[in-house]
Amino acid sequence: MPTACEHPRHVDIAIIGGGASGVLVAAHLLAADVPRKSVALIDSGPAPGRGVAYGTGAPEHLLNVPAGGMSAFADDPGDFARFLAAGQGGEPSPGLAATFAPRRDYARYLRNVLESRPGFSALEIVHDRVSDIERRDGFHLQLASGKRLHADAVVLAIGNAPRRLAVPAALSDRLLQAWDPASLSGLPPESDVCIVGSGLSMVDVVLTLAEAGHRGRLHVLSRHGLMPLPHATSSGHAGAAEADAAAALLEASAAGRLRLLRRMVAEASAGGDSWQRVFERLRPHGQRLWQTWDEGEQASFLRHLVRYWDIHRHRIAPQVHAVLTRLQESGQLRIHAGRLLAAEPATGNGCRIRYRARGTHAEESLQCDWIVNATGIETRVRARGDDLAAALLARGLAVPGPHGLGFASRGIGEVVDAHGHVAPDLFVIGALRLGDLWETIAVPELRQHAAGIARHLLARGSTAPDLCEGALGRDQLPAP
Numbered sequence: 374m375p376t377a378c379e380h381p382r383h384v385d386i387a388i389i390g391g392g393a394s395g396v397l398v399a400a401h402l403l404a405a406d407v408p409r410k411s412v413a414l415i416d417s418g419p420a421p422g423r424g425v426a427y428g429t430g431a432p433e434h435l436l437n438v439p440a441g442g443m444s445a446f447a448d449d450p451g452d453f454a455r456f457l458a459a460g461q462g463g464e465p466s467p468g469l470a471a472t473f474a475p476r477r478d479y480a481r482y483l484r485n486v487l488e489s490r491p492g493f494s495a496l497e498i499v500h501d502r503v504s505d506i507e508r509r510d511g512f513h514l515q516l517a518s519g520k521r522l523h524a525d526a527v528v529l530a531i532g533n534a535p536r537r538l539a540v541p542a543a544l545s546d547r548l549l550q551a552w553d554p555a556s557l558s559g560l561p562p563e564s565d566v567c568i569v570g571s572g573l574s575m576v577d578v579v580l581t582l583a584e585a586g587h588r589g590r591l592h593v594l595s596r597h598g599l600m601p602l603p604h605a606t607s608s609g610h611a612g613a614a615e616a617d618a619a620a621a622l623l624e625a626s627a628a629g630r631l632r633l634l635r636r637m638v639a640e641a642s643a644g645g646d647s648w649q650r651v652f653e654r655l656r657p658h659g660q661r662l663w664q665t666w667d668e669g670e671q672a673s674f675l676r677h678l679v680r681y682w683d684i685h686r687h688r689i690a691p692q693v694h695a696v697l698t699r700l701q702e703s704g705q706l707r708i709h710a711g712r713l714l715a716a717e718p719a720t721g722n723g724c725r726i727r728y729r730a731r732g733t734h735a736e737e738s739l740q741c742d743w744i745v746n747a748t749g750i751e752t753r754v755r756a757r758g759d760d761l762a763a764a765l766l767a768r769g770l771a772v773p774g775p776h777g778l779g780f781a782s783r784g785i786g787e788v789v790d791a792h793g794h795v796a797p798d799l800f801v802i803g804a805l806r807l808g809d810l811w812e813t814i815a816v817p818e819l820r821q822h823a824a825g826i827a828r829h830l831l832a833r834g835s836t837a838p839d840l841c842e843g844a845l846g847r848d849q850l851p852a853p
C-alpha cells in the first residue's frame with residue numbers, strides 16, 4: 374500500500390463522510406472565530422453537503438420535509454427558509470416554511486452553512502475515501518488514494534448505502550440504479566420499465582422518467598405494494614395532547630400501539646384534524662417509542678409493521694403524490710404486490726420478472742425492457758458491502774446494532790466495540806444508529822445529534838501538532 378509520508382498528518386477530529394450529517398457536525402464544530410480544534414472532513418462524494426439525498430440535480434426531486442423543518446440549527450428553525458428567500462431576492466413569506474424545496478437547493482444551503490461558519494478557514498476538506506481505520510494512539514485512517522491521516526477522534530458519518538439487487542449476468546446491462554437519474558432519463562421513451570421497490574427511491578425514479586417524457590409502462594413491484602403517502606395540504610398546529618399521545622403508546626406492544634394509533638387517527642379525523650398531524654405529534658417521541666420496546670417487540674414491528682409505519686411516517690410532498698396518482702389513473706404506472714422470485718432474460722432484449730403475488734401461492738410474471746433497483750437503503754451493516762464498515766467490524770472497533778441495523782452506539786453516538794466498551798473518541802451519526810434509535814435519519818434528528826457530538830468534542834483535551842504537513846494537501850471546496 375503506497376504511503377505519502379512516514380508520519381501521517383495529524384488532526385484533532387476526522388469526520389468521515391461529507392453528506393448532510395458530516396457537514397452538520399463540521400458546522401457545529403466551527404462555530405467559534407478562533408477554532409479550538411483542527412478538523413478534517415473526508416468525503417468520497419463529489420462535494421460536501423450532497424450525499425445520497427441532496428446530490429440529485431433534478432428540480433423535480435423535492436425534499437420530503439417542509440422547509441421549516443430543515444434548518445441546520447434546531448434553535449433557529451427559520452434558517453433554511455431565509456436562505457431560500459434570499460435566493461429569490463426577498464424576505465421569507467409566511468408560506469415559505471411550509472413548501473417542499475428541490476433537494477439540490479438543500480445541498481447549496483448546507484454548503485453555504487459550512488462556508489459561512491466563523492471557523493470555516495480551519496476546516497480541511499479531503500476528497501478521498503477512508504478504506505480502513507486502526508486504533509493506535511488515536512486513530513490511523515487509511516485513504517483509498519494511499520494517503521494516511523491520524524486523528525484523536527473520529528466521527529463516522531458514512532450514511533446511506535444502496536441496497537443491492539442481484540440479477541443474472543445476462544441482464545446486468547438491463548439493470549439501472551434508482552440513484553442514477555442521468556441513465557434513467559436516457560431510456561428509450563417507449564420502453565417498459567419494472568421498478569423493484571415502492572418507497573422514496575421509486576418515487577424519484579418515476580418523477581425522473583415522467584419529467585423525461587417517458588411513455589412506456591412503469592411496473593412497480595414490492596412485497597406490500599404500498600407507496601409513500603402525502604403530507605397534509607394544510608399544516609395544522611401542535612396541541613397540548615402532544616406529550617399525552619406518546620405516553621399512551623409507550624406501555625403498549627407492537628400490536629397494542631397499532632390499535633391505539635388507529636383510535637387516535639379516528640379521533641383526530643372526528644375532530645377535523647388529519648391523520649398526518651397524529652404522526653407529526655408522535656415524531657419527537659420516535660426514539661423513546663422504539664427504545665421502550667424489548668428486542669422481541671422491535672423484531673415484531675420490523676417483521677409485520679415497518680412498511681405500514683414507513684409510508685405514513687416518511688411522507689411525500691402533495692404535488693409529488695399528485696404526479697404518481699395521475700400516472701396510476703392513466704394506467705401507465707401499475708403497482709404489483711409480491712415477492713421477487715427471479716429476473717430472467719426474455720425473448721429479444723427484454724426481461725421477465727417472476728414474483729409470488731402477495732397473499733397467494735400464485736406465481737405471476739411481468740415483461741419489461743429495463744429493471745430499476747429502487748430497493749432503497751441497506752440498513753443491515755454486514756450487508757453494506759463497503760470496506761470501511763467491514764474493517765470497523767473486523768477490527769472489533771464496532772459491532773452491529775440491535776437486529777443487525779447499523780452499529781451499536783450509546784448516548785450522543787459513542788460507538789460500542791467488540792468488548793462492550795463505549796468508545797470516548799469514536800462517534801457515529803445518521804442511518805448507522807438505526808438499530809439503537811430508529812428515528813435517526815432525517816435532518817430534524819441529525820442536527821441535534823451533530824450539535825451534541827460537536828459540543829462533546831469541543832470540550833475534550835488539546836491539539837497535537839501536525840506531524841507531516843505534506844501528506845494531505847489543503848483542498849478547495851468544489852462547486853456544488
Ligand SMILES: Cc1cc2nc3c(=O)[nH]c(=O)nc-3n(C[C@H](O)[C@H](O)[C@H](O)COP(=O)(O)OP(=O)(O)OC[C@H]3O[C@@H](n4cnc5c(N)ncnc54)[C@H](O)[C@@H]3O)c2cc1C
Binds near residue numbers: 417419438502503816
Ligand atoms: C433519496 C433520499 C431523500 C431524502 N430526503 C430527505 C428529506 O427531504 N429530508 C430529510 O430530513 N431527510 C431526507 N432523507 C434522509 C437522509 O438520510 C438525510 O437527510 C441525510 O441526507 C443523511 O445524510 P448522511 O450524511 O447521514 O448520509 P449520506 O447522504 O449517505 O452521506 C454520506 C456521505 O459519506 C460519504 N462516504 C461514505 N463512505 C465513506 C468513506 N468510507 N470515506 C469517505 N466518505 C464516505 C458518501 O460519499 C456521502 O457523501 C432522504 C434520504 C434519501 C435516501
